[in-house]
Amino acid sequence: MKITGTFIDEISHDIPHQNWGAQEWEQDFLYMKAIGIDTVILIRSGYRRFLTYPSVYLQETFGCYNPPVDLVELFLNLADQLNMNFYFGLYDSGKYWDTGNMTHEIDVNRYVVDEVWAKYGHHKSFKGWYLSMEISRKTKGATEAFNTLGLQCKGVSGGLPTLISPWIDGKKAVMAASSNLIKSDAVSVEEHEKEWSEIFSGLKGSVDAVAFQDGHIDYHELEHFFAVNKQMADRFGLSCWTNAESFDRDMPIKFLPIKFEKLKLKLEAAAKAGYDKAITFEFSHFMSPQSSYLQAGHLFNRYQEYINTLL
Amino acid sequence: MKITGTFIDEISHDIPHQNWGAQEWEQDFLYMKAIGIDTVILIRSGYRRFLTYPSVYLQETFGCYNPPVDLVELFLNLADQLNMNFYFGLYDSGKYWDTGNMTHEIDVNRYVVDEVWAKYGHHKSFKGWYLSMEISRKTKGATEAFNTLGLQCKGVSGGLPTLISPWIDGKKAVMAASSNLIKSDAVSVEEHEKEWSEIFSGLKGSVDAVAFQDGHIDYHELEHFFAVNKQMADRFGLSCWTNAESFDRDMPIKFLPIKFEKLKLKLEAAAKAGYDKAITFEFSHFMSPQSSYLQAGHLFNRYQEYINTLL
Amino acid sequence: MKITGTFIDEISHDIPHQNWGAQEWEQDFLYMKAIGIDTVILIRSGYRRFLTYPSVYLQETFGCYNPPVDLVELFLNLADQLNMNFYFGLYDSGKYWDTGNMTHEIDVNRYVVDEVWAKYGHHKSFKGWYLSMEISRKTKGATEAFNTLGLQCKGVSGGLPTLISPWIDGKKAVMAASSNLIKSDAVSVEEHEKEWSEIFSGLKGSVDAVAFQDGHIDYHELEHFFAVNKQMADRFGLSCWTNAESFDRDMPIKFLPIKFEKLKLKLEAAAKAGYDKAITFEFSHFMSPQSSYLQAGHLFNRYQEYINTLL
Numbered sequence: 001m002k003i004t005g006t007f008i009d010e011i012s013h014d015i016p017h018q019n020w021g022a023q024e025w026e027q028d029f030l031y032m033k034a035i036g037i038d039t040v041i042l043i044r045s046g047y048r049r050f051l052t053y054p055s056v057y058l059q060e061t062f063g064c065y066n067p068p069v070d071l072v073e074l075f076l077n078l079a080d081q082l083n084m085n086f087y088f089g090l091y092d093s094g095k096y097w098d099t100g101n102m103t104h105e106i107d108v109n110r111y112v113v114d115e116v117w118a119k120y121g122h123h124k125s126f127k128g129w130y131l132s133m134e135i136s137r138k139t140k141g142a143t144e145a146f147n148t149l150g151l152q153c154k155g156v157s158g159g160l161p162t163l164i165s166p167w168i169d170g171k172k173a174v175m176a177a178s179s180n181l182i183k184s185d186a187v188s189v190e191e192h193e194k195e196w197s198e199i200f201s202g203l204k205g206s207v208d209a210v211a212f213q214d215g216h217i218d219y220h221e222l223e224h225f226f227a228v229n230k231q232m233a234d235r236f237g238l239s240c241w242t243n244a245e246s247f248d249r250d251m252p253i254k255f256l257p258i259k260f261e262k263l264k265l266k267l268e269a270a271a272k273a274g275y276d277k278a279i280t281f282e283f284s285h286f287m288s289p290q291s292s293y294l295q296a297g298h299l300f301n302r303y304q305e306y307i308n309t310l311l
Numbered sequence: 312m313k314i315t316g317t318f319i320d321e322i323s324h325d326i327p328h329q330n331w332g333a334q335e336w337e338q339d340f341l342y343m344k345a346i347g348i349d350t351v352i353l354i355r356s357g358y359r360r361f362l363t364y365p366s367v368y369l370q371e372t373f374g375c376y377n378p379p380v381d382l383v384e385l386f387l388n389l390a391d392q393l394n395m396n397f398y399f400g401l402y403d404s405g406k407y408w409d410t411g412n413m414t415h416e417i418d419v420n421r422y423v424v425d426e427v428w429a430k431y432g433h434h435k436s437f438k439g440w441y442l443s444m445e446i447s448r449k450t451k452g453a454t455e456a457f458n459t460l461g462l463q464c465k466g467v468s469g470g471l472p473t474l475i476s477p478w479i480d481g482k483k484a485v486m487a488a489s490s491n492l493i494k495s496d497a498v499s500v501e502e503h504e505k506e507w508s509e510i511f512s513g514l515k516g517s518v519d520a521v522a523f524q525d526g527h528i529d530y531h532e533l534e535h536f537f538a539v540n541k542q543m544a545d546r547f548g549l550s551c552w553t554n555a556e557s558f559d560r561d562m563p564i565k566f567l568p569i570k571f572e573k574l575k576l577k578l579e580a581a582a583k584a585g586y587d588k589a590i591t592f593e594f595s596h597f598m599s600p601q602s603s604y605l606q607a608g609h610l611f612n613r614y615q616e617y618i619n620t621l622l
Numbered sequence: 623m624k625i626t627g628t629f630i631d632e633i634s635h636d637i638p639h640q641n642w643g644a645q646e647w648e649q650d651f652l653y654m655k656a657i658g659i660d661t662v663i664l665i666r667s668g669y670r671r672f673l674t675y676p677s678v679y680l681q682e683t684f685g686c687y688n689p690p691v692d693l694v695e696l697f698l699n700l701a702d703q704l705n706m707n708f709y710f711g712l713y714d715s716g717k718y719w720d721t722g723n724m725t726h727e728i729d730v731n732r733y734v735v736d737e738v739w740a741k742y743g744h745h746k747s748f749k750g751w752y753l754s755m756e757i758s759r760k761t762k763g764a765t766e767a768f769n770t771l772g773l774q775c776k777g778v779s780g781g782l783p784t785l786i787s788p789w790i791d792g793k794k795a796v797m798a799a800s801s802n803l804i805k806s807d808a809v810s811v812e813e814h815e816k817e818w819s820e821i822f823s824g825l826k827g828s829v830d831a832v833a834f835q836d837g838h839i840d841y842h843e844l845e846h847f848f849a850v851n852k853q854m855a856d857r858f859g860l861s862c863w864t865n866a867e868s869f870d871r872d873m874p875i876k877f878l879p880i881k882f883e884k885l886k887l888k889l890e891a892a893a894k895a896g897y898d899k900a901i902t903f904e905f906s907h908f909m910s911p912q913s914s915y916l917q918a919g920h921l922f923n924r925y926q927e928y929i930n931t932l933l
Contacts, residue, residue, distance in 0.1 A: 016562045017570035019609035021616070049531060050572065063531060068572050068617075176563045179490035179801035220671060220685060251638045252798045252876040254563040259639035261672065261690050292605035294914035298641035305643070306690075327873045328881035330920035332927070360842060361883065374842060379883050379928075487874045490801040565874040603916035 001271035002307050003244060005039035005279030006032060006287075007089075010071050011047040014176040015247075015255065015285055018292050022074060028284050029078040035304055040079060041087040041163065041279065044132040045072065045112065048094040053119070057111045058091065072120055079125030086123070087163055088116055089130040090149065096133065102141040105133060106148050113149070117156045128161045129153035131207070136169045137187065137195040143202035150206025161208035165243045165281075168192060168225055170217035172249045181250060186217075193228045200236040211241035211279055214266045215249045222269035230273045241277040242270035246286035246299065257286040257295040260302035312582035313618050314555060316350035316590030317343060317598075318400075321382050322358040325487040326558075326566065326596055329603050333385060339595050340389040346615055351390060352398040352474065352590065355443040356383065356423065359405040364430070368422045369402065383431055390436030397434070398474055399427055400441040401460060407444065413452040416444060417459050424460070428467040439472045440464035442518070447480045448498065448506040454513035461517025472519035476554045476592075479503060479536055481528035483560045492561060497528075504539045511547040522552035522590055525577045526560045533580035541584045552588040553581035557597035557610065568597040568606040571613035623893035624929050625866060627661035627901030628654060628909075629711075632693050633669040636798040637869075637877065637907055640914050644696060650906050651700045657926055662701060663709040663785065663901065666754040667694065667734065670716040675741070679733045680713065694742055701747030709750040709785055710738055712771065718755065724763040727755060728770050735771070739778045750783045751775035753829070758791045759809065759817040765824035772828025783830035787865045787903075790814060790847055792839035794871045803872060808839075815850045822858040833863035833901055836888045837871045844891035852895045863899040864892035868908035868921065879908040879917040882924035 009015050020028070032040070045052050049064045053072035058064040072088070079086040091112045095104040113129075120126055131149055135142045150162045167173060171186035187195075200210075212229050214222065226242070233240035244266050247255035270278055280287065289297040320326050331339070343351070356363050360375045364383035369375040383399070390397040402423045406415040424440075431437055442460055446453045461473045478484060482497035498506075511521075523540050525533065537553070544551035555577050558566035581589055591598065600608040631637050642650070654662070667674050671686045675694035680686040694710070701708040713734045717726040735751075742748055753771055757764045772784045789795060793808035809817075822832075834851050836844065848864070855862035866888050869877035892900055902909065911919040 012562075014563050016559055016564055016567040016606060018606050019568065019571045019613050021609070021612060024609065065530070065572065065576060068575060068613075177490055177492050179799055181799050219687070248638055251634075252636050253638055256638040257641065260641045261687065264690060265687060292609075294605075294916075295638060295640050298643070298646065298914075301643060302641050302690075323873075325874050327870055327875055327878040327917060329917050330879065330882045330924050332920070332923060335920065376841070376883065376887060379886060379924075488801055488803050603920075605916075 001242075001267045001275065001278050002036050002310070003267070003278045003280050003303075004036055005041060005241075005277065006037055006283035007041045007043045007279065007281045008075060009043050009282045009285065010052050011044055011050045013047065018285065020284075022069075024290060025074060026078055027290060028288055029082055029084070031288055031290070031300070032283055033082050033084065035300070035307065037084070037283065039085040039087065039127075039279065040075060041130045042072065042075065042089040043130070043282070044089040044092045045116070046091040048092075053116070055112065055115060057115050058108075062093070062108075072116070076120055076123040076125055080123055084125055085127035086125045087128040087130045088120070088126065089132040092132055100140065102133065102139070102145045106145050109149050110152060113152050113156055121157060126157075126160070128163060129157070130163045130165070135166050136173070137192065137199070138169070143199050147202070147204050147206040151204070154206070162206065163209045163211060163241070164207055165211040165213060166196075167213040168216045170221070170225075173216040176254050181252075189221075189224045189228055192225065193232065197232055197235075200232055200238065203236065207238060209239035209241050209276075211243040213243045213245060213281070214270070215245035215247075219262065219265045222266060223272065226269050226273035226275070230275060239276045241279055242266070242275050244270065244278050244280045246280045246282065257291070257293050257299045260299055260306070263299070263303070264306060312553075312578045312586065312589050313347050313621065314578070314589045314591050314614075315347055316352060316552075316588065317348055317594035318352045318354045318590065318592045319386060320354050320593045320596065321363050322355055322361045324358065329596065333380075335601060336385060337389060338601060339599055340393055340395070342599055342601070342611070343594055344393050344395065346611070346618065348395070348594065350396040350398065350438075350590065351386060352441045353383065353386065353400040354441070354593070355400040355403045356427070357402045359403075364427075366402075366423065366426060368426050369419075373404070373419075383427070387431055387434040387436055391434055395436055396438035397436045398439040398441045399431070399437065400443040403443055411451065413444065413450070413456045417456050420460050421463060424463050424467060432468060437468075437471070439474060440468070441474045441476070446477050447484070448503065448510070449480070454510050458513070458515050458517040462515070465517070473517065474520045474522060474552070475518055476522045476524060477507075478524040479527045481532070484527040487565050492563075500535045500539055503536065504543065508543055508546075511543055511549065514547065518549060520550035520552050520588075522554040524554045524556060524592070525581070526556035526558075530573065530576045533577060534583065537580050537584035537586070541586060550587045552590055553577070553586050555581065555589050555591045557591045557593065568602070568604050568610045571610055571617070574610070574614065575617060623864075623889045623897065623900050624658050624932070625889070625900045625902050625925075626658055627663060627863075627899065628659055628905035629663045629665045629901065629903045630697060631665050631904045631907065632674050633666055633672045635669065640907065642906075644691075646912060647696060648700060649912060650910055651704055651706070653910055653912070653922070654905055655704050655706065657922070657929065659706070659905065661707040661709065661749075661901065662697060663752050664694065664697065664711040665752070665904070666711040666714045667738070668713045670714075675738070677713075677734065677737060679737050680730075684715070694738070698742055698745040698747055702745055706747055707749035708745070708747045709752045710742070710748065711752040711754040714754055722762065724755065724761070724767045728767050731771050732774060735774050735778055743779060748779075748782070750785060751779070752785045752787070757788050758795070759814065759821070760791070765821050769824070769826050769828040773826070776828070784828065785831045785833060785863070786829055787833045787835060788818075789835040790838045792843070795838040798876050803874075811843075811846045811850055814847065815854065819854055819857075822854055822860065825858065829860060831861035831863050831899075833865040835865045835867060835903070836892070837867035837869075841884065841887045844888060845894065848891050848895035848897070852897060861898050863901055864888070864897050866892065866900050866902045868902045868904065879913070879915050879921045882921055882928070885921070885925065886928060
């Protein structure tokens, strides 16, 4: 299974910035293209006071900072030139992380969606929306948030597709800032299916594709969870993507590029389950030949050798 | 506001060493010079048993290790050649960190100051002293330590200026080895002003410049804290510098280079407050094109582009 | 004291993978050779479900994954070509770490030893075995495990030598995933001697060399611990090696290359104690010019300068 999409991790919660300029971003899109990536997904357009684009609304209303570069414009131009698809990730105010309440995210993003579509909707590469709320099974109001925002995104943009990328509440679902690598109260496959079926059943055409993050469960658990995810996606009419994490959750340094074998196991599990598409979080830090983490360039080489054997 | 000074982080508490030789250090001073840095400040001349120079006193008295290279001589020679100013950072025995008691640091450094001035005082680039005790508002005996050591430094050296670089006890003031990124009992602007005014009012001409570390408070708090710092500095006759940290305190990996936008916000806040000079902790790991952290080279480029727009 | 051996850290517990291919491994063996390394020691042949070689037994019995490359074959071929000695590290099922019980490791490795010798024993560079159980003084059943497995390794291979590399339960003996750097209940030299003498006295010719890890004690403690280690080794007829760790245990990032001065202190302490050989954990991440950690290349240069002064 080939990776054909990647998140772009600007703005980041927990991955240190590379401080790239326009030149490095252009080179990176070329590297992506070279291994068959056709879709780039902005992980979020802003996080708390930091923004990827100069949003008048967010600056005036919440005191967000005026970014030194309009990254959304930059990414859309590159995607335009290279015939790639760009998905816009919604704004994350941080309030949900602080309070567990999703209401504020919904309210704010109503304005963001309108503003962004007016500003960037003319780009031919603007091909979808990423509902960036990283939720898990226990998130209150998840279904309502997906419906409200997903339908609004589609409404303003003539029905462009929407994507979500939740996590499986597995044994590796610990906070990045925690020194622990695993937790004891991991979800079972049965609970996972029950709770996500409940969430999915409430969707009203607001979500087109779901890409569960693949890094929170153990490698031998992939097969069962992936089979269940595919069944649920089919049952509720969703496209089933995998979010193949290219960073390693098993190491004390949080986070460096993943061991190639682990990525291969995850991609093969997704292929076996009949998934529709594989995307990764994310190319530029963890798989790019120009990444500040040199292990990423070697992962790029190993991955490229691997996909050549699939031909 | 341009960065015109940098700490040199030998010996380090918590930043892994780059294992540079004389050649790399020479190159790094050239890089510093290229972006307008005129002042280098040795963060400390020794930490516990590790030393930057072969101190007979510290080796004989405390069993410190004989260093493989005399870094103080190396740095002074480079500063001599390049017409830069070198500030010598005092010795840190570690006993203050262990006991909270500053007496030992004072006693030891009385000998260090004499030894160092005798050995290196002839260098034309030896232009000041850095009182390296990293104190915060709650440090007992801070004023006395500053007075005793500051006046002694000035006494032996014909009145060379002294610098301190305390931290603001803000929400990011957590231990480097802690997995946490923030704490809940952060100081308010009012408490900060009250407590530091008390400390500064006790100084007897022993300190010339104060460079508060800028990384322990949130970005939107910079303006208020900086305004207060400048007022206090003016009131007590101190030069007001900013210590613009070029590493990122918001990430699980402690520590990698900061996102350029954050550095820009901090420098602009310092400019707005009318600060006299900006220094950084520190160039060689976090901003140098030859840093082991490749993000640093990109930060160098982004910073250079930025200062070109200031001309 | 020159480093003449290195572990190879595949499969890793806690050091992120570099994703090297055959070309990088060949280059790395050449770099090792260039600074006088004649021995490579596979740290373990597998860890839980991940393997370095396609073990039919481990895959069929425990559901281990089929590795993308046969690293054991790769390493043996390189060692053959370069006249280096290869030590094979036994399999680590992880069950000992989970349960504190060594029985499972003994049972599994009986099969592994036979399988491996049949498959790879013909290589001229296959020169020894590494009993990979990383034990400390409190490990129950350590002596029995060493005897059972050590004697079996020797039995199948015509008496090839065996190596162990335990840790000293010093103040830095904390888990890699812990945010702490030191603990308070460190072992004393006397306890260390008493407990390890007990373990060594039970060995029945099953172990030829012991290489205590040198990173868990403070630098000024090296001399005493090393003297005791050498005395014990002599008393019980073991070769006394040092495992000179080339990563830094004193920093919040776990783990990056060590400061050269620290490595030098440790090697000099081993020389002073009359140790027989120095190996390191490990060259490829922490000392190699092509390491993803660029500090490693500088450590290589500093180390090379240092050993040139020893000639």
